Amino acid sequence: MSGTWINLIFDITICLSLLIGAFFLISGSIGILRFPDVYTRLHAATKSSTLGVSGIMIGAFLFHYVEHDIVSGKLLLGIAFVLLTAPVSGHMISRAAYRAGVPLWENSVKDEYADVLKEEQKRQARDS
Template sequence: MPFYLEIIVSISLLIGSAFLLIGSYGLVRLPDIYMRLHSPTKASTLGITGILVASMIFQSHLKGFLSIQELLITLFLLITAPVAANMIAKTALHHRAKPLERTQNQELIDVIRDREPPRSPHDPS
């Protein structure tokens, strides 16, 4: 393997590992569910992406052609992580999980929780 590819793979692994470490620390350290959503959805997604990019470069060099399995996994994670975070936030709202006292705009939580669902344009009522 050429030295420049080893450098690229190593840097990508280090960046990905740093983001995963920060995301894991945030998941343990942040105090409530609404803040904890940011660690797995932002930092950890970037960390996994860095590691999968390193794997894609390494496997592409070994096989001699572009390895797309890692690219597909990365795209899947980048698409599904925000959706999963949205569902977790909606579940926390539904179960009335309390935010911290110092959280700003807490009155919006009640507004969001108690709002009416949108009506269909074909609804007769």
């Protein structure tokens, strides 16, 4: 009797993980289409892909563990890789876009990176 309840709980957990992952991927796709500038689009793409792909991979990991008694190291490494690299790559792409002169949306509240960039340029000019 308890085996069937445990299997039901695992099945619900797997389904929820897959649905949450799919929800984040779909909402990120909508955000990419709807947001006005490259920075907000990149934010939507980075956050949603990190959470969406991780949710789907966690669901796949749990499925393989429950159904086949396999602890997939590849899936665990994939989850860790996505969680570590997607935010860093999004940050680097947005910094490169800012340094290339891609303008912010006119309704952006604050440009905090402008002061940091000016200080860095002053320091580089002073040092050279």
